[in-house]
């Protein structure tokens with residue numbers, strides 16, 4: 001994997017039996033103030049869309065919590081999780097919106113498209129109808145999302161290779177017809193390509209946004225933001 005996509009893992013505290021700070025012999029160290037965590041340099045929103053049951057929640061939860069649920073409940077409306085990653089020496093706070101695949105929630109979920117800087121469109125490689133639905137999802141993107149949003153098409157459930165209906169070439173062909181859309185196959189179950197989905201998308205967003213000025217956007221709750229991708233002064237508390 002490209003080392004730029006490394007996600008820092010939390011170091012185990014006090015490894016080796018008892019931390020130095022707790023030793024009475026190191027009293028001055030025990031009084032040393034802990035540095036507050038460095039604030040995020042950027043905040044950005046990513047939305048996951050696609051038909052019912054393709055694995056949107058599973059992809060999000062694999063990425064944010066490294067968990068997988070064999071029998072998840074269908075998402076009602078929208079859900080979200082936060083994860084902070086480091087890329088290109090920047091700390092980026094990702095807000096990931098997981099949307100319901102059922103059409104009856106479209107009026108709710110469409111409100112979240114506008115503020116997304118990245119859109120992950122998912123289908124299930126074992127279910128033809130989820131691939132056939134892609135043009136319908138593209139219409140939603142065209143109607144509600146920002147034109148600047150980075151797009152990534154994901155064929156999920158790669159672990160079910162024996163039940164595959166949609167070939168990799170079909171996925172590639174679909175994405176190649178849409179300007180700027182990237183493509184990959186993944187498995188939330190096997191944790192294959194899941195980090196890469198988000199890190200590649202964030203890397204593309206950063207390339208686009210660090211140089212040119214990002215336009216101001218308003219988030220789904222209606223509050224105004226100074227660009228969905230905000231750069232905060234590194235020294236800010």
Ligand SMILES: Nc1nc2c(ncn2[C@@H]2O[C@H](COP(=O)(O)OP(=O)(O)OP(=O)(O)O)[C@@H](O)[C@H]2O)c(=O)[nH]1
Nearest residue numbers: 052053054055056057058070074075101157188189
């Ligand atoms: N084998 C396999 N099953 C998966 C994978 N990802 C998700 N699933 C299963 O597919 C089912 C649906 O997953 P969800 O993550 O709830 O799908 P969703 O797209 O969020 O569904 P909605 O909320 O209804 O739109 C669950 O039973 C998951 O365990 C995967 O990579 N491989």
